[in-house]
Amino acid sequence: MAERGRTLAMGEQEAVAGTAIEAPFGRALAALGRTRPEVVGVTADLGKYTDIHPFRDAFPDRYFNVGMAEQNLIAVGAGLAKTGKIAYCTTYGVFATRRAYDFIAIACAHSRAAVKIVAGLPGLTTGYGGTHQAIEDLALAAMIPGLTVIDPCDATEIMQATAAIADVDGPVYMRLQRAQVPVVLDAQRYRFAVGKAALLRDGADVAIVATGIMTPRAIEAAGALAAAGVSAAVLHMPTIKPFDRDAVASLAARTRAVVTAENHVMRGGLASLVAEALFDAGVARRLERIGIPDQFVECGSVPHLQKKYGLTTDAIVAAAKRSLGA
Amino acid sequence: MPPVNQPLDAPPLAFLAEKAHRMRRHMLAMARRLGQGYIGQGLGIADALAALYFYELRYDPADPRWAGRDRFVLSTGHYSIALWATFAEAGIIPVDELASYGADDSRLEMSTLDTTPGVEMIGGSLGHGLGQAVGMALGLRLDGSPARVFCELSDGELQEGSTWEAAMSASHFGLDGLVALIDCNGIQADGTIVLKMEPVADKFRAFGWDTVEIDGNAMDQVVAALRGARPRNGKPKAIVLRTIPGKGVKTLETRERAHFVRVDPDEWDKLAAELETAHG
Ligand SMILES: Cc1ncc(C[n+]2csc(CCOP(=O)(O)OP(=O)(O)O)c2C)c(N)n1
Numbered sequence: 001m002a003e004r005g006r007t008l009a010m011g012e013q014e015a016v017a018g019t020a021i022e023a024p025f026g027r028a029l030a031a032l033g034r035t036r037p038e039v040v041g042v043t044a045d046l047g048k049y050t051d052i053h054p055f056r057d058a059f060p061d062r063y064f065n066v067g068m069a070e071q072n073l074i075a076v077g078a079g080l081a082k083t084g085k086i087a088y089c090t091t092y093g094v095f096a097t098r099r100a101y102d103f104i105a106i107a108c109a110h111s112r113a114a115v116k117i118v119a120g121l122p123g124l125t126t127g128y129g130g131t132h133q134a135i136e137d138l139a140l141a142a143m144i145p146g147l148t149v150i151d152p153c154d155a156t157e158i159m160q161a162t163a164a165i166a167d168v169d170g171p172v173y174m175r176l177q178r179a180q181v182p183v184v185l186d187a188q189r190y191r192f193a194v195g196k197a198a199l200l201r202d203g204a205d206v207a208i209v210a211t212g213i214m215t216p217r218a219i220e221a222a223g224a225l226a227a228a229g230v231s232a233a234v235l236h237m238p239t240i241k242p243f244d245r246d247a248v249a250s251l252a253a254r255t256r257a258v259v260t261a262e263n264h265v266m267r268g269g270l271a272s273l274v275a276e277a278l279f280d281a282g283v284a285r286r287l288e289r290i291g292i293p294d295q296f297v298e299c300g301s302v303p304h305l306q307k308k309y310g311l312t313t314d315a316i317v318a319a320a321k322r323s324l325g326a
Numbered sequence: 327m328p329p330v331n332q333p334l335d336a337p338p339l340a341f342l343a344e345k346a347h348r349m350r351r352h353m354l355a356m357a358r359r360l361g362q363g364y365i366g367q368g369l370g371i372a373d374a375l376a377a378l379y380f381y382e383l384r385y386d387p388a389d390p391r392w393a394g395r396d397r398f399v400l401s402t403g404h405y406s407i408a409l410w411a412t413f414a415e416a417g418i419i420p421v422d423e424l425a426s427y428g429a430d431d432s433r434l435e436m437s438t439l440d441t442t443p444g445v446e447m448i449g450g451s452l453g454h455g456l457g458q459a460v461g462m463a464l465g466l467r468l469d470g471s472p473a474r475v476f477c478e479l480s481d482g483e484l485q486e487g488s489t490w491e492a493a494m495s496a497s498h499f500g501l502d503g504l505v506a507l508i509d510c511n512g513i514q515a516d517g518t519i520v521l522k523m524e525p526v527a528d529k530f531r532a533f534g535w536d537t538v539e540i541d542g543n544a545m546d547q548v549v550a551a552l553r554g555a556r557p558r559n560g561k562p563k564a565i566v567l568r569t570i571p572g573k574g575v576k577t578l579e580t581r582e583r584a585h586f587v588r589v590d591p592d593e594w595d596k597l598a599a600e601l602e603t604a605h606g
Contacts, residue, residue: 040465040468061468062468064464064499066491066495067491067494067495067498069488069491069494069495071453071457071487071488071491072457072460072488072491072492072494072495074457075454075456075457075458075460075461075488075491075492076457076458076460076461076464076492076495077461078457078458078461079457079458079459079460079461079462079463079464079465080461080462080464080465081461081465082446082447082458082461082462082465083461083462083465083466083468083469084393084465084469085465085468087461102451103454103457103488106448106450106451106454107447107448107454107457107458110448111440111447111448
């Protein structure tokens with residue numbers, strides 16, 4: 001019998017294939033802190049687990065740990081912002097959105113405060129079950145007026161986005177990948193811009209629209225599809241809000257079908273936004289969706305959960321073929 | 327330079343009482359025009375706001391965003407009637423504008439928005455103020471600013487967990503430039519306090535705050551408590567204000583304790599007369 005996977009301890013990590021960068025968010029924040037004295041870090045007893053320690057070590061007097069108190073994390077961040085600071089507040093996505101939602105909505109978004117919420121454990125990147133897997137955070141965050149929402153795909157993008165969101169006028173919710181984070185995008189060539197989609201690969205048959213950790217899988221899927229004679233484009237959507245609707249509609253208009261791939265429930269996130277963009281632009285295309293079903297997910301090893309719930313390259317390939325009626 | 331700057335000489339108690347009286351008069355007029363408005367709360371907190379804005383706070387009415395200002399965070403957005411009356415007396419907004427309280431497209435909303443000059447925080451969702459005040463105090467300290475942060479909160483807000491998250495962090499961070507004024511007026515939405523909160527002062531002491539408990543409608547006590555909160559001794563300060571909703575207007579003081587005090591349309595003249603009589 002094959003050896004079964006297991007739920008890893010918090011902070012443990014599956015082996016990463018290929019190039020990776022350790023703690024890209026914390027490194028980028030520390031670098032940003034050197035040129036931007038107004039940048040401060042706040043966490044709620046999850047500093048280690050959200051990779052903010054490089055910033056803490058570089059700027060101990062600009063780092064505040066409020067303890068396990070997520071409402072206060074966001075309130076304190078908002079208060080700091082009101083004295084001219086740019087407050088990077090870190091916790092897990094579930095606790096930011098579910099526990100502190102009212103504070104994000106009112107103290108940050110309604111108040112246009114420079115609070116940058118950096119949210120760990122997006123979707124099925126942890127085996128800790130429904131309490132820890134932020135599976136609906138993008139929908140919750142994007143629903144708040146004036147909140148910018150980012151789901152970066154790799155270490156390169158996390159580092160660029162960490163700096164870029166400082167210049168967003170108002171609050172941001174950004175998903176985090178921590179510890180060893182794969183490098184997929186070429187840091188020399190790629191340029192993250194808030195609100196802009198990135199066409200990572202062009203294609204004529206099917207448009208794969210992906211965000212977050214699903215983007216590297218979409219790139220792999222496009223490669224596999226090419227080998228099977230299907231020309232697939234990959235449109236990466238690092239910004240969920242404001243959503244680059246034109247990029248989606250114009251790519252879809254010159255392909256025959258659309259596949260969405262997100263590490264998130266399929267309602268209220270990427271798939272819904274793509275469907276809305278297509279409908280509004282009058283571009284009718286078959287839409288196949290890859291994402292987490294409308295349910296809480298159990299504990300387990302991350303590869304097992306991702307496979308079980310279809311967050312894989314193979315699932316994208318199959319969806320693309322289905323979308324073309326193959 | 328700001329006109330009010332933590333004076334060291336004897337507090338001008340008669341002047342402050344006169345300010346509080348004028349603010350109450352404004353509030354009655356505002357509530358009368360609207361036929362409602364949180365008049366009980368406003369009358370109750372008037373003395374504390376007068377002491378703050380005309381004795382303790384450093385600010386510039388001509389430039390409410392002056393970076394060196396002390397912050398006053400009104401955590402209870404529904405107390406806006408009191409804030410607008412204070413702002414008018416302080417010259418932050420024109421007195422005439424008070425007539426627009428609660429009107430469509432007015433800056434003087436029923437619940438505070440931070441787009442109105444002088445307002446530091448969007449109120450309305452109770453339990454937000456103290457945490458934001460902690461963040462402001464941290465930010466000002468980081469800047470080396472001597473400015474302090476004063477935060478009003480209500481007894482009902484002591485039931486919000488976020489208030490205690492903030493209280494814990496304030497003492498942990500040693501925010502001695504933070505002063506909380508807790509308006510214990512004994513009422514909340516469903517009537518008199520529905521969940522036992524006493525002993526309030528002991529709770530704050532247990533959370534590491536320098537705490538005093540006073541009659542929040544006695545100007546000499548309010549001023550003394552504010553002076554007592556000046557030392558930068560490593561601890562946040564809590565002033566528990568025991569206030570009477572409707573203070574200054576006999577009929578309202580003795581009316582049934584209610585979140586929305588009932589006033590009949592033909593009563594306003596009588597209430598206004600009572601206010602003037604009580605002030606003497
Ligand atoms: C978080 C939150 N819960 C509930 C309410 C509805 N609400 C408005 S005022 C109030 C009572 C508040 O009591 P207190 O703050 O002591 O104010 P007072 O009755 O003295 O006006 C409630 C429950 C609210 N505004 N915010």
